[in-house]
Amino acid sequence: MEKKISLDEHEKFLKEKIFFTETKWPHFNLIFDDLKNFSKKIKKNSTVVSLERNTLYGGISLFAPFFDKHDFISIDCISPILKKRGAYNKIKKQANVIKKKKNYQFDYRNIKLKNNLADLIIIPNLMHHIEDIDTLFRQVKAILKKGGKIYIFEPLVRELHQVPEDYFRITPYGFKSILKKINFTNFKIKFDGGPFTAVGYCWDQAIQFLPKNLRVKKKNWLNKEFLKFIELDKKYKTNKVRNKTIFPMSFSINAKLIKR
DSSP, X not given: OOOOOOHHHHHHHIIIIISOTTTTOGGGHHHHHHHHHHHHHSOTTOEEEEEEOGGGGTTOOSSGGGGTTSEEEEEEOOOHHHHHHOOOSOGGGOSSSOOOOOEEOOOTTSOOOOTTOEEEEEEESOGGGOSOXXXXXXXXXXXXXXXXXXXXXXXXXXXXXXXXXXXXXXXXXXXHXXXXXXXXXXXXXXXXXXXXXXXXXXXXXHHTTSOHHHHHHHHHHHHHHHHHHHHHHHHOOSOSXXXXXXOOSEEEEEEEEOOO
Protein backbone atom coordinates (compact mmCIF):
# COMPACT_ATOMS: atom_id res chain seq x y z
CA MET A 1 0.00 0.00 0.00
CA GLU A 2 1.40 3.38 -1.02
CA LYS A 3 2.28 5.67 1.87
CA LYS A 4 0.04 8.72 2.26
CA ILE A 5 2.18 11.84 2.23
CA SER A 6 1.18 14.72 4.51
CA LEU A 7 1.29 18.35 3.43
CA ASP A 8 3.99 18.98 6.06
CA GLU A 9 6.15 16.25 4.51
CA HIS A 10 5.57 17.69 1.04
CA GLU A 11 6.52 21.18 2.18
CA LYS A 12 9.61 19.88 3.99
CA PHE A 13 10.75 18.08 0.85
CA LEU A 14 10.29 21.17 -1.34
CA LYS A 15 12.18 23.35 1.12
CA GLU A 16 15.06 20.91 1.50
CA LYS A 17 15.43 19.56 -2.06
CA ILE A 18 14.00 22.19 -4.41
CA PHE A 19 14.29 25.59 -2.75
CA PHE A 20 17.11 24.89 -0.24
CA THR A 21 15.61 27.29 2.30
CA GLU A 22 17.71 25.96 5.19
CA THR A 23 21.05 25.98 3.41
CA LYS A 24 21.29 28.77 0.83
CA TRP A 25 17.96 30.31 -0.26
CA PRO A 26 16.03 31.21 2.95
CA HIS A 27 14.18 34.00 1.15
CA PHE A 28 12.07 31.37 -0.66
CA ASN A 29 10.30 30.67 2.63
CA LEU A 30 8.12 33.64 1.71
CA ILE A 31 6.37 31.60 -1.01
CA PHE A 32 5.31 28.91 1.44
CA ASP A 33 4.14 31.34 4.12
CA ASP A 34 2.09 33.33 1.61
CA LEU A 35 0.47 30.36 -0.14
CA LYS A 36 -0.49 28.68 3.14
CA ASN A 37 -2.12 31.93 4.25
CA PHE A 38 -4.04 32.23 0.99
CA SER A 39 -5.24 28.62 1.21
CA LYS A 40 -6.67 29.33 4.66
CA LYS A 41 -8.33 32.62 3.74
CA ILE A 42 -10.04 31.93 0.43
CA LYS A 43 -13.33 30.06 0.45
CA LYS A 44 -13.49 26.31 0.03
CA ASN A 45 -13.96 25.27 -3.63
CA SER A 46 -12.69 28.62 -4.90
CA THR A 47 -10.88 28.36 -8.23
CA VAL A 48 -7.12 28.83 -8.03
CA VAL A 49 -5.01 29.03 -11.18
CA SER A 50 -1.25 28.58 -10.81
CA LEU A 51 1.26 29.52 -13.50
CA GLU A 52 4.24 27.21 -13.11
CA ARG A 53 6.73 25.24 -15.21
CA ASN A 54 5.76 21.72 -14.24
CA THR A 55 7.73 19.97 -16.98
CA LEU A 56 10.92 20.86 -15.13
CA TYR A 57 9.67 18.72 -12.22
CA GLY A 58 8.41 15.76 -14.22
CA GLY A 59 4.96 17.25 -14.89
CA ILE A 60 4.12 17.71 -11.20
CA SER A 61 2.62 20.90 -9.73
CA LEU A 62 4.72 21.88 -6.72
CA PHE A 63 1.96 24.01 -5.22
CA ALA A 64 -1.26 22.08 -5.90
CA PRO A 65 -1.14 20.27 -2.50
CA PHE A 66 -1.43 23.59 -0.65
CA PHE A 67 -4.86 24.13 -2.23
CA ASP A 68 -6.32 20.66 -1.80
CA LYS A 69 -9.72 22.07 -0.71
CA HIS A 70 -9.99 24.27 -3.77
CA ASP A 71 -10.49 23.81 -7.49
CA PHE A 72 -6.83 24.04 -8.46
CA ILE A 73 -5.63 24.38 -12.06
CA SER A 74 -1.92 24.45 -12.80
CA ILE A 75 -0.80 25.90 -16.14
CA ASP A 76 2.54 24.55 -17.33
CA CYS A 77 4.12 27.64 -18.89
CA ILE A 78 6.97 25.75 -20.48
CA SER A 79 8.71 26.91 -23.65
CA PRO A 80 9.72 24.65 -26.53
CA ILE A 81 13.40 25.11 -25.60
CA LEU A 82 12.96 24.03 -21.98
CA LYS A 83 10.48 21.32 -22.92
CA LYS A 84 13.18 19.81 -25.12
CA ARG A 85 15.67 19.92 -22.22
CA GLY A 86 13.16 18.05 -20.07
CA ALA A 87 12.97 17.63 -16.30
CA TYR A 88 16.07 18.53 -14.35
CA ASN A 89 14.78 17.30 -11.02
CA LYS A 90 13.91 13.67 -10.20
CA ILE A 91 10.98 14.70 -8.02
CA LYS A 92 8.70 11.97 -9.41
CA LYS A 93 10.94 9.32 -7.89
CA GLN A 94 10.91 10.87 -4.41
CA ALA A 95 8.86 9.24 -1.66
CA ASN A 96 8.03 12.30 0.44
CA VAL A 97 6.27 14.42 -2.14
CA ILE A 98 2.62 14.66 -3.16
CA LYS A 99 2.48 13.95 -6.89
CA LYS A 100 -0.52 15.93 -8.12
CA LYS A 101 -0.47 16.47 -11.86
CA LYS A 102 -3.64 18.60 -12.30
CA ASN A 103 -2.14 20.74 -15.02
CA TYR A 104 -2.63 21.97 -18.54
CA GLN A 105 0.17 22.78 -20.95
CA PHE A 106 -0.53 26.08 -22.66
CA ASP A 107 1.57 28.78 -24.24
CA TYR A 108 1.23 31.58 -21.69
CA ARG A 109 0.32 33.90 -24.57
CA ASN A 110 -2.84 31.87 -25.17
CA ILE A 111 -4.17 30.26 -21.98
CA LYS A 112 -7.33 28.48 -23.04
CA LEU A 113 -9.41 28.82 -19.89
CA LYS A 114 -12.82 30.44 -19.51
CA ASN A 115 -13.01 34.15 -18.78
CA ASN A 116 -14.05 35.18 -15.26
CA LEU A 117 -13.02 31.76 -13.92
CA ALA A 118 -10.44 32.27 -11.17
CA ASP A 119 -10.75 33.66 -7.66
CA LEU A 120 -6.98 33.66 -7.26
CA ILE A 121 -4.10 33.46 -9.72
CA ILE A 122 -0.66 32.66 -8.33
CA ILE A 123 2.59 33.23 -10.21
CA PRO A 124 5.36 31.89 -7.96
CA ASN A 125 8.95 32.32 -9.12
CA LEU A 126 8.06 32.58 -12.80
CA MET A 127 7.82 36.19 -14.05
CA HIS A 128 11.54 36.59 -14.77
CA HIS A 129 11.19 33.76 -17.31
CA ILE A 130 8.31 35.46 -19.16
CA GLU A 131 9.41 37.36 -22.26
CA ASP A 132 6.04 38.99 -23.06
CA ILE A 133 4.78 40.29 -19.72
CA ASP A 134 2.02 42.50 -21.16
CA THR A 135 0.44 39.55 -22.96
CA LEU A 136 0.62 37.37 -19.84
CA PHE A 137 -1.14 40.00 -17.77
CA ARG A 138 -3.88 40.38 -20.38
CA GLN A 139 -4.43 36.63 -20.11
CA VAL A 140 -4.48 36.83 -16.32
CA LYS A 141 -6.98 39.68 -16.31
CA ALA A 142 -9.32 37.79 -18.66
CA ILE A 143 -9.26 34.63 -16.52
CA LEU A 144 -9.63 36.41 -13.19
CA LYS A 145 -13.02 37.30 -11.73
CA LYS A 146 -13.79 40.87 -10.80
CA GLY A 147 -12.67 41.11 -7.18
CA GLY A 148 -10.26 38.22 -7.68
CA LYS A 149 -6.61 38.42 -6.65
CA ILE A 150 -3.26 38.01 -8.30
CA TYR A 151 -0.21 36.87 -6.32
CA ILE A 152 3.39 37.16 -7.57
CA PHE A 153 6.59 35.98 -5.89
CA GLU A 154 9.94 36.98 -7.38
CA PRO A 155 13.59 36.86 -6.34
CA LEU A 156 15.51 40.10 -6.77
CA VAL A 157 19.04 38.73 -6.48
CA ARG A 158 19.62 35.94 -9.01
CA GLU A 159 22.27 34.82 -11.44
CA LEU A 160 21.26 34.51 -15.08
CA HIS A 161 19.88 30.99 -15.18
CA GLN A 162 18.14 28.65 -17.63
CA VAL A 163 19.76 30.75 -20.35
CA PRO A 164 18.57 32.16 -22.68
CA GLU A 165 15.13 32.30 -21.03
CA ASP A 166 15.85 34.66 -18.15
CA TYR A 167 14.50 38.07 -19.15
CA PHE A 168 13.73 40.54 -16.37
CA ARG A 169 14.30 41.67 -12.80
CA ILE A 170 11.30 43.84 -11.87
CA THR A 171 10.85 45.36 -8.43
CA PRO A 172 7.49 45.13 -6.63
CA TYR A 173 6.96 48.82 -7.36
CA GLY A 174 7.47 48.08 -11.05
CA PHE A 175 4.81 45.36 -10.90
CA LYS A 176 2.54 47.71 -8.98
CA SER A 177 2.88 50.33 -11.71
CA ILE A 178 2.07 47.78 -14.44
CA LEU A 179 -0.90 46.28 -12.57
CA LYS A 180 -2.42 49.66 -11.64
CA LYS A 181 -2.73 50.46 -15.34
CA ILE A 182 -4.92 47.40 -15.88
CA ASN A 183 -7.29 48.05 -12.96
CA PHE A 184 -5.64 46.26 -10.05
CA THR A 185 -5.63 47.85 -6.60
CA ASN A 186 -5.28 47.04 -2.86
CA PHE A 187 -1.59 46.20 -3.19
CA LYS A 188 0.20 44.33 -0.45
CA ILE A 189 3.97 43.92 -0.65
CA LYS A 190 6.25 41.76 1.50
CA PHE A 191 10.03 41.40 1.49
CA ASP A 192 12.39 38.66 2.64
CA GLY A 193 16.15 38.30 2.97
CA GLY A 194 18.72 41.07 3.16
CA PRO A 195 22.20 42.21 2.13
CA PHE A 196 24.11 39.72 4.27
CA THR A 197 22.18 36.77 2.85
CA ALA A 198 22.87 38.25 -0.59
CA VAL A 199 26.60 38.10 0.18
CA GLY A 200 26.22 34.41 1.05
CA TYR A 201 24.20 33.80 -2.10
CA CYS A 202 26.87 35.42 -4.27
CA TRP A 203 29.55 33.33 -2.57
CA ASP A 204 27.55 30.21 -3.41
CA GLN A 205 27.44 31.26 -7.06
CA ALA A 206 31.11 32.22 -7.17
CA ILE A 207 32.18 28.86 -5.72
CA GLN A 208 30.57 27.09 -8.67
CA PHE A 209 33.16 28.70 -10.98
CA LEU A 210 36.14 27.26 -9.07
CA PRO A 211 38.06 24.06 -9.85
CA LYS A 212 36.75 21.04 -7.94
CA ASN A 213 39.42 20.96 -5.20
CA LEU A 214 38.89 24.63 -4.37
CA ARG A 215 35.13 24.32 -4.80
CA VAL A 216 34.85 21.61 -2.14
CA LYS A 217 37.02 23.55 0.28
CA LYS A 218 35.10 26.82 -0.13
CA LYS A 219 31.72 25.03 -0.06
CA ASN A 220 32.56 23.49 3.31
CA TRP A 221 33.53 26.95 4.56
CA LEU A 222 30.30 28.53 3.26
CA ASN A 223 28.13 25.81 4.80
CA LYS A 224 29.51 26.76 8.21
CA GLU A 225 29.23 30.49 7.64
CA PHE A 226 25.85 30.77 5.93
CA LEU A 227 23.74 30.75 9.08
CA LYS A 228 25.82 33.68 10.33
CA PHE A 229 24.83 35.69 7.25
CA ILE A 230 21.16 34.99 7.96
CA GLU A 231 21.53 36.01 11.60
CA LEU A 232 23.16 39.30 10.57
CA ASP A 233 20.12 40.09 8.41
CA LYS A 234 17.86 39.43 11.39
CA LYS A 235 19.96 41.68 13.62
CA TYR A 236 20.69 44.57 11.25
CA LYS A 237 17.51 45.36 9.33
CA THR A 238 17.92 49.06 8.48
CA ASN A 239 20.39 50.91 6.29
CA LYS A 240 22.00 53.41 8.68
CA VAL A 241 23.64 55.48 5.95
CA ARG A 242 21.10 55.90 3.16
CA ASN A 243 17.43 56.62 3.79
CA LYS A 244 14.78 55.02 1.58
CA THR A 245 17.19 52.22 0.70
CA ILE A 246 16.51 48.51 1.24
CA PHE A 247 18.22 45.34 0.01
CA PRO A 248 15.77 42.42 0.00
CA MET A 249 16.52 39.09 -1.65
CA SER A 250 12.92 38.47 -2.69
CA PHE A 251 9.43 39.93 -2.52
CA SER A 252 5.80 39.06 -2.99
CA ILE A 253 2.99 41.30 -4.16
CA ASN A 254 -0.73 40.67 -4.33
CA ALA A 255 -3.52 42.85 -5.64
CA LYS A 256 -7.26 42.81 -6.40
CA LEU A 257 -8.90 43.27 -9.79
CA ILE A 258 -11.53 46.00 -9.33
CA LYS A 259 -12.73 46.52 -12.90
CA ARG A 260 -12.64 44.37 -16.03
